[in-house]
Amino acid sequence: MRFLLALLVVATVSAAAAPIDIPIETNRTALVLRVDADGHLMTVHHGKRLQQAAEYGRLPGITHLNEGYSEYYNSAYTPAGSRSLLEPAVQATHADGNPSIDLVYMRHETKPAGAGVTLTTISLKDPQYPFEVTLNFRAYQNEDVVESWSTIRHSEKKDIRLQKYASANLYLSAHQYYLTHYHGNWASEVRPEETALTAGMKVLDSKLGTRAQMLQSPMFVLSLNQPAQEEQGDVLAGTLAWSGNFQFQFELDPYHNLRVLAGINPYASEYTLEPGRDFTTPALIYTYSDQGTGGASRSLHRWARNHRIPQGKGDRLTLLNNWEATQFNFDESRLVDLFNDGKKLGVDLFLLDDGWFGNTFPRNSDNAGLGDWQENKAKLPHGLGYLVQKAEAAGVKFGIWIEPEMVNPKSELYTKHPDWVIKLPNRPDAVFRNQQVLDLSNPKVQAFVYGVVDNLFTKNPKLAYIKWDCNAVIYNAYSAVNPTSHLYVDYVRGLYQVLERLRAKYPTVPMMLCSGGGARVDYGALKYFTEYWPSDNTSPAERLFIQYNYSMFFPAIASCNHITDWGNFPIKFRTDVAMMGKLGYDIVVNNLSANDLAFSQQALKTYERLKPVIYQGDLFRLQSPYTNDIASVLYVSEKQDKAVLFAYLVNSRFKAGSELPPIRLRGLQPGKRYTVQETNLMPGAKSPINNTLTYSGDFLMTIGLNPVVNDRRTSVVLEISEAL
The missing domain is CATH 2.60.40.1180 (Golgi alpha-mannosidase II)
Structure with missing residues (x-):
C-alpha cells in the first residue's frame, strides 16, 4: 500500500487557494474528490485506482459551459437553491426562511478505522449560515467496498427544515450506462431488469414504510459502456443500508455523465432539525469492479462476512420449521412429536412458527392475537419453557417466531393502547393482512418491543433462535406522539434502537430477518441479523432465480433456503437448490418415503462437509x-x-x-x-x-x-x- 494506515491526514483550505485532491482508495479502486479554487468540492474520478498517487493531480475533471451553473454538475454533494438548478443532494430551509444552500470546503481528515479500513471525513459549510455537512467515506481496503453517508448539523437560532438529505452523490463518466434494478412482489421477489439510461432522470423508490422492498429493492448495478457481464467490464454495484423508504435517482446530464443520488426517500419526510443536533443518513454501500458483476458480488460478500453480518465468519444452524406440518393447528404433544422428527432427520434446531400466543384473542388464524405475546394456554399449557426442555431432551435446540412490530385490531394490546398504532384520526382503520403497524417512533413502543424479545430470553435462557417477521406496510401514516413528517424516518431509527439493545444483551443468538418473504433484505437490518428469508416462494424452480439474484449483493451464509413441498419436485432437486445457502426444512418428516428420508439424512451430513466452502468461498x-x-x-x-x-x-x-x-x-x-x-x-x-x-x-x-x-x-x- 502507498500509505500507512497509521497516518493521519488533515487539511484545510481558504477561499481562492490552490486545488486540493482527496483520494479515497481501496486496494483496487479510487474515488477522487477535488476542491477547486473557490472551495467547491467536485468529483473528478471514480473507478480504478491509479498506481501513482501524484497523477491524480492531472485528472481534468469536466469542461464547463461558457455560462450557467455547469460547475455544479460534478458536485460531490449538490446543494439546493442559489445558483444550482440541479436535482439536489441536500435541500433545507433556514431558520430565517431562506430556502437556499451553498457549501464550501472547510477541512478533511483521513484516519484508520480498523484493520484494513480508513475513514475520510470532509467538512463543508454554508458561507452565510452556521450550516454544515460532513461527508463520510469508510473505505475497506481488502474488500474494495466503500460506505458513504452524510451528517448534517447547524447552530442557527431556531430549527431548520430539511427537505432532502441524500447519503451519497456519485458522479460517473462513460460512453453508455446500463442500469440493472430489481423489482417484484410477494413470492416473485428481486426480478432483474436492465435498461440503457438516456437523457433525463430515472427514479427508483419505495413509499411502503416497513416492507419497503416488497415492490422495488434498494440495490442496483450500473454497467459502464456495455450491458452487464458476469466476469468482465466495469460495473458499480450499490445498496442502501436502510430498512425504510428509499430513493435512487440516476440523471444523465448534458455532458453525458451520470449523477447518482441515493438515500432516504424525502417523500412525506420533511425533517425539523434542532440547533446543535446531528442528522445522520444511512450508508450507501457500493463497490466498483473491473471484473464484471461477479467481481462486484465477491467484494460485497467478503465485506459482509468480514464486517457486517453477525457471526459472518462462523457457522449456522440447520432447522426444521413446523409451519408446513401444522400451520396454526398444533398443541404440545404434536410439537414434541415434531422435535423427534427433527432429531430423526438430523437438523440442529426446531423452529416454532406463528400461532403459539394469545388468550383473550387466541392466535388461531392471522386475524387475531398479534401484540399479545403470552403463551396460548389451550395449546401450550406448560409454556415455552416446557418446549425448550423437551426439545433439548430430544436432541435439538428450540427457536421461535415473533412479529413484535405489529398488532391485530383484535388483540388486548390494541384495546389498551390504540395510541401506539400508526393510524390517522378521523379515518377508518386500514389493515394489511389483518394487521397494523406499531409506532416505533414512540419510545414507549420501543420499550414494549424490546421487552417482548427480552422476556422470551429471560424466561427461557436456552432459547436458541428467533425468526423476526414483519408482514404489514404502513397505511394512514400518522403518529400520535411524533411529527408525522418524521414518522417514516424515526420508525426505522426506533427499530434499530431496539435491535441495538437486543444485540448488546444477546450478541450471539442467531436471528432470521423475515418480512413477508424478502421485503426487508438490506444491510441496515443485517447489522443485527445473522440471516434473512429471501422469499415465501420455496418452489425450487423459482428459488433458483430468486437466490441467484440475491447473490448479486448478499453472501450464501445469510440466505435461508428451506426444503418444502411447494411444487412437484424430487427431494434431491429441492435439497440441491437449498444447499446453495443456509439449509433448512419445512416438511412433514413422517411423509417422506424411506428412500427420501435416507437421502435427507445423508444430505445433512454431506452439507456439514460442504458448507464451509459454500459459506466462506468466493x-x-x-x-x-x-x-x-x-x-x-x-x-x-x-x-x-x-x-x-x-x-x-x-x-x-x-x-x-x-x-x-x-x-x-x-x-x-x-x-x-x-x-x-x-x-x-x-x-x-x-x-x-x-x-x-x-x-x-x-x-x-x-x-x-x-x-x-x-x-x-x-x-x-x-x-x-x-x-x-
Whole structure:
C-alpha cells in the first residue's frame, strides 16, 4: 500500500487557494474528490485506482459551459437553491426562511478505522449560515467496498427544515450506462431488469414504510459502456443500508455523465432539525469492479462476512420449521412429536412458527392475537419453557417466531393502547393482512418491543433462535406522539434502537430477518441479523432465480433456503437448490418415503462437509438460469483447494442439457490438480462422473467439465478437491 494506515491526514483550505485532491482508495479502486479554487468540492474520478498517487493531480475533471451553473454538475454533494438548478443532494430551509444552500470546503481528515479500513471525513459549510455537512467515506481496503453517508448539523437560532438529505452523490463518466434494478412482489421477489439510461432522470423508490422492498429493492448495478457481464467490464454495484423508504435517482446530464443520488426517500419526510443536533443518513454501500458483476458480488460478500453480518465468519444452524406440518393447528404433544422428527432427520434446531400466543384473542388464524405475546394456554399449557426442555431432551435446540412490530385490531394490546398504532384520526382503520403497524417512533413502543424479545430470553435462557417477521406496510401514516413528517424516518431509527439493545444483551443468538418473504433484505437490518428469508416462494424452480439474484449483493451464509413441498419436485432437486445457502426444512418428516428420508439424512451430513466452502468461498455464477438450459454456480475456497459446483436443469424441453458443451469453471489455481467427485446422490444411484481422474485448474477453467445434467439427472452437486 502507498500509505500507512497509521497516518493521519488533515487539511484545510481558504477561499481562492490552490486545488486540493482527496483520494479515497481501496486496494483496487479510487474515488477522487477535488476542491477547486473557490472551495467547491467536485468529483473528478471514480473507478480504478491509479498506481501513482501524484497523477491524480492531472485528472481534468469536466469542461464547463461558457455560462450557467455547469460547475455544479460534478458536485460531490449538490446543494439546493442559489445558483444550482440541479436535482439536489441536500435541500433545507433556514431558520430565517431562506430556502437556499451553498457549501464550501472547510477541512478533511483521513484516519484508520480498523484493520484494513480508513475513514475520510470532509467538512463543508454554508458561507452565510452556521450550516454544515460532513461527508463520510469508510473505505475497506481488502474488500474494495466503500460506505458513504452524510451528517448534517447547524447552530442557527431556531430549527431548520430539511427537505432532502441524500447519503451519497456519485458522479460517473462513460460512453453508455446500463442500469440493472430489481423489482417484484410477494413470492416473485428481486426480478432483474436492465435498461440503457438516456437523457433525463430515472427514479427508483419505495413509499411502503416497513416492507419497503416488497415492490422495488434498494440495490442496483450500473454497467459502464456495455450491458452487464458476469466476469468482465466495469460495473458499480450499490445498496442502501436502510430498512425504510428509499430513493435512487440516476440523471444523465448534458455532458453525458451520470449523477447518482441515493438515500432516504424525502417523500412525506420533511425533517425539523434542532440547533446543535446531528442528522445522520444511512450508508450507501457500493463497490466498483473491473471484473464484471461477479467481481462486484465477491467484494460485497467478503465485506459482509468480514464486517457486517453477525457471526459472518462462523457457522449456522440447520432447522426444521413446523409451519408446513401444522400451520396454526398444533398443541404440545404434536410439537414434541415434531422435535423427534427433527432429531430423526438430523437438523440442529426446531423452529416454532406463528400461532403459539394469545388468550383473550387466541392466535388461531392471522386475524387475531398479534401484540399479545403470552403463551396460548389451550395449546401450550406448560409454556415455552416446557418446549425448550423437551426439545433439548430430544436432541435439538428450540427457536421461535415473533412479529413484535405489529398488532391485530383484535388483540388486548390494541384495546389498551390504540395510541401506539400508526393510524390517522378521523379515518377508518386500514389493515394489511389483518394487521397494523406499531409506532416505533414512540419510545414507549420501543420499550414494549424490546421487552417482548427480552422476556422470551429471560424466561427461557436456552432459547436458541428467533425468526423476526414483519408482514404489514404502513397505511394512514400518522403518529400520535411524533411529527408525522418524521414518522417514516424515526420508525426505522426506533427499530434499530431496539435491535441495538437486543444485540448488546444477546450478541450471539442467531436471528432470521423475515418480512413477508424478502421485503426487508438490506444491510441496515443485517447489522443485527445473522440471516434473512429471501422469499415465501420455496418452489425450487423459482428459488433458483430468486437466490441467484440475491447473490448479486448478499453472501450464501445469510440466505435461508428451506426444503418444502411447494411444487412437484424430487427431494434431491429441492435439497440441491437449498444447499446453495443456509439449509433448512419445512416438511412433514413422517411423509417422506424411506428412500427420501435416507437421502435427507445423508444430505445433512454431506452439507456439514460442504458448507464451509459454500459459506466462506468466493461465488462464481457460471451459467445464468435466464439464458441457459442449465444453471450453474461454483463456490471456491480462499485457498483454492476446494470447490463445490451446483448445476440444475431449468429447461426440460426435448434434449435440453444433454448436448451442451462443458461448463467452464472459474476461480481455481491453474497449476493445481483437482479431483472431481459427485456427491448428494440418491441411495443406490451411480454417478457418470469419473472420480479417478485428475484435472489441472487450467483445464477445468479453459475446457470445462460436463456435469451430465438432463431430464433424468435434473440437479448435480460436484465436490472438487485439490489432489494430494
